[in-house]
Amino acid sequence: MGDITFYIYHDLMDLLKSYFRGLHDKKTISGFDAKNMEKYNIITDNLFAILKEEGYWGFVKGEKSVHLWVDKEKRSFKDVLIYLVSHEIGHTIKPFYKRVGDEEMKATRHEEFVELAYKVTEKIMSI
Ligand SMILES: [Zn+2]
Numbered sequence: 001m002g003d004i005t006f007y008i009y010h011d012l013m014d015l016l017k018s019y020f021r022g023l024h025d026k027k028t029i030s031g032f033d034a035k036n037m038e039k040y041n042i043i044t045d046n047l048f049a050i051l052k053e054e055g056y057w058g059f060v061k062g063e064k065s066v067h068l069w070v071d072k073e074k075r076s077f078k079d080v081l082i083y084l085v086s087h088e089i090g091h092t093i094k095p096f097y098k099r100v101g102d103e104e105m106k107a108t109r110h111e112e113f114v115e116l117a118y119k120v121t122e123k124i125m126s127i
Contacts, residue, residue, distance in 0.1 A: 004092050009069040012052055018067055019059050020044075034087070034104040056084045060091040078118060086114035 009015040020029050030041045042050075051057045055074025059067050066088045070080050090110025097103040 004064045004066055007067045012069050015057060015067060015069040016048065032100045037101055037104060056080060058084050058088040060088055064092055082111055082115045082118060087111045
């Protein structure tokens with residue numbers, strides 16, 4: 001697990017350009033919404049606005065390359081740990097599913113483990 005490489009972006013547009021090749025040429029792009037478990041087609045400007053509002057986003061390239069962007073004004077340490085970093089690390093764990101929905105479910109389960117670990121740790125530390 002230690003061989004994962006993390007790329008932290010300061011600029012959301014740089015992250016998007018890294019994910020969607022030729023982004024600047026396209027008016028619409030398609031992707032997969034992990035939260036609602038559905039595919040989407042979206043106008044590039046709208047996606048940018050949505051993610052900017054969301055305050056974080058990430059993706060995994062290949063098997064062991066995790067790319068992350070966070071707006072620290074918008075997201076807490078806990079949000080970033082559980083819903084971004086843990087989710088994306090979940091995508092680096094085998095098996096890798098071909099169906100996007102299955103792959104997202106795996107990453108979401110990984111979030112749930114870390115969320116539980118976080119809650120238990122919080123409880124222990126407050127006693
Ligand atoms: Zn995901």
